[in-house]
Amino acid sequence: MDAIRCTDLKKSYGGFSLHLESFVVPEGSIVGLIGENGAGKSTTIRLLMGLASADGGSIELFGKQVPHANVQQKEDIGFVMEDAWPPALLDPVKTGKVMARIYSNWDSATYDALLESLAIPKAKPFKDFSHGMKMKLVLAIALSHRAKLLILDEPTSSLDPVTRDEILSILMDFTREENHTILFSSHILSDIEKVCDYVTYLHQGKILISGEKDELEDRYAIASCTPGQSSALDSERILGRKDSPYEVKVLMRREDVPAFMHILRFDLETMMILFAQGGNGR
DSSP states (O other), X not given: OEEEEEEEEEEEETTEEEEEEEEEEETTOEEEEEEOTTSSHHHXXXXXXXXXXXXXXXXXXXTEEGGGOOHHHHHXXXXXXXXXXXXXXXXXXXXXXXXXXXXXXXXXXXXXXXXHHTTOOSSSOGGGSOHHHHHHHHHHHHTXXXXXXXXXXXXXXXXXXXXXXXXXXXXXXXXXXXXXEEEEEOSOHHHHHHHOSEEEEEETTEEEEEEEHHHHHHHEEXXXXXXXXXXXXXXXXXXXXXXXXXXXXXXXXXXXXOTTSEEEOOOHHHHHHHHHHOOSOO
């Protein structure tokens, strides 16, 4: 069973339009959702959480349509979003007592252990926390009510590298249980590369690339040549391109790369940059 399945999902407002023909998060996986600012990542998450209404299409969580999700389904989902904060005047200890009344599966021992391991001050009110400390607390909450699915919107933003690595380790431990799943939206692509099994790349409200992370490198190549050599490239086969005075760098399907080009190391950040510069489809 898929933890998340979106079919023909649509949402428009202002000058922006989101259209996900098919978006799937397999149960037991960590899926990275990437894209530029305004690509539709946060809109997707708001739709999944029921914080916005879709204009069309369907969303299923654990095989159930979102509008018909029951209380237990909602308890099975933990989420971290920047504007979904606990009450500002409560400290973490009091926050834990509130959450114990909200979630029937609240695990106080897990919560207390996370407060300790993440060095979260127990007596300080939430309003006095730094941004990074706020993110750590809401992650501790999300991990403490025995959720099966975590939906995380920039959970490692504003965190130092050591704390980020610690949180990524916690997330990987979470998915050691086969029915635990994470949807992880982030601009920090090194974090996505470190922990995710699958990657979905949103661009201007549509999915451009989606698949297993390890298979993306087998399917696509980042290659370079001199500006003079670039005249021999077939523009229809170029998915993304960036020109400089001394080098032309392109994203192509691996089988389409001409022999005269030099294949570079594949990474998600370069892939995004090249797509943003323009190309011809997927």
